[in-house]
Amino acid sequence: MDAPDNFKRLLLAAIPRLRRYARSLVFDGPRADDLVQSTLERALTRWQQFDERRDLLLWLLSIAHNAHQDGLRRDARLSMLEPERMEQELDRQAGAAQPPDIGLRLDLLAALRTLTPELREPLLLVVVEQLSYAEAAQVLRIPPGTVMSRISRARLLLRRVLGDGKPPSRSHLRRVV
C-alpha cells in the first residue's frame, strides 16, 4: 500500500533539512541528492513502521545515516582497500569535485573531509543540524556520552589539521630565544 499523501507531504517538507545534512556528509551535490533520494525511498517503503509519536525528522536522519553507511560499506567491498582507507579515498574524491573556495572556508572544509564519518557525523548533526546530544544519539544509535566525546575529538582534530601551530595550552611556556 502506497504511503498516504499526508505522509508524502511531510517528507517533502523535510527535504531541505535532509539535503543540508547529506551535503555536509558527502560534499558532492549530486551524490548528496542521491543519498536523499535513497532516504526518501526507504522512508516511503517503511511508512507503516513509523510511529507518529516519534519525531519524523530524527527518523529520516537516522535512515539517511544508515543509507550512507550502507553506501560506504558497498563501495568498500568493491575495492581491495580496507574500509577506513576507502572512506578517506571517497571523501578525497568527493572533495575534488568541489569548485575552489576562498580562504578559511576551504581550509575548514578540507579539514572536515579528513575526519572519518564516525567523528564527522555527530559533529554535523549537533553543529549544523542543531540536534541535541540526546537527539544525535538517537539518530546514530550510540550513547549520548559517545556523542559528546566524538564531537570533542572532532573539534580537536579539526583545529590540529587547520594548524594553529600552537601547542596544547597546558604545556609550560617555552622561552624562544
Add this chain to the structure above:
Amino acid sequence: MDADRIDDGLLSAWLDDELDPAQRAHVEQWLREHPEDAERVRQWGADRDALRAHFDPVLNEPVPASMQRRLLTRPLSQRPWARAAAVLLLVGGGAVLGAGAMWRWQDLLPGPLAQSPRQWVHRAAVAHAVYAPEQRHPVEVGANEEHLVRWLTKRTELPVKLFDLQAQGFNLVGGRLLPDASGPSAQLMYEDGEKHRVTVYLRKPEAGTPAAFRFEHQGGLNLFYWVESGCGYALVGDLPRDKLLALAMEIHRQQTTQAGTGG
C-alpha cells in the same frame, strides 16, 4: 595532574549548551580563569559558525524536481486553487473566508517540519531574547516619539506601520534598528498590562521567499512569520501559541486593510 581540570569533552559540551546550570557555572568560572582554554573554545565556536554559514544556504535551494515528482504531491502552496479548496473544507463550505481561515490551514503544518526558518527568523528570536527582558532600554525610540515610524521606514526602506494591538491588551513600547544581512531591520516592541512583551521583527525578504504563514518554536519562544507586500515579518513572544496567533492575525488584518488607521 590537576584533578579539578576541566576536560575538553566538558568544554565542548558547554559550547553545545548541553550542561546543567551547575556544570555550566563551573565551566564558565574555569574559562574566566583560563584564557587559553577560553580561546580554544572561542575557536571551536568560530569553526561551528563557519560550518553553519557554509551549509545553511542548502536550505534555501529549490527542492529538485525529481524529488518532488517522486513524492507525487506538489505542495499545496504551489496550487492556490487547492489551498483555497482546503480552506473551504476546513471552514465548512459556504462560510465567509476571512484572514483567520487562511491561517488556520497553514497552521496545520507541523512546526519542526515546516520549511526550516531562515537565518533571519532565528535572528528575530535572538533579538527578542536580548531586548524583551530589558528594563531601562527595551527600545531605542519610544512610542511617544513622533519620528519613530519615519526613522524606521527611512533606514530599513520598508513600509513600517505601527499596528494597533490595544484591543488585545498590548501597547507599543517603541522600536529599534538591528543589523541584518543586507542592511538594517526593525524591531517593534509591544507590552501588555502584565509586562508580557512581544516583538515584531521586520526585514527585507530574499527574492522568492514564500509568503506562507509559518510557526516556529525556538529557545522557549513562539514565533509566527510571513511575508506581506514585500516585507518579512516575524512576531515573537513567550505567549501561548493561540494567543500569539491571535496577535499575528490582527497584525495581518491591519496590513491588508485598505484604510490605515492611526494607533
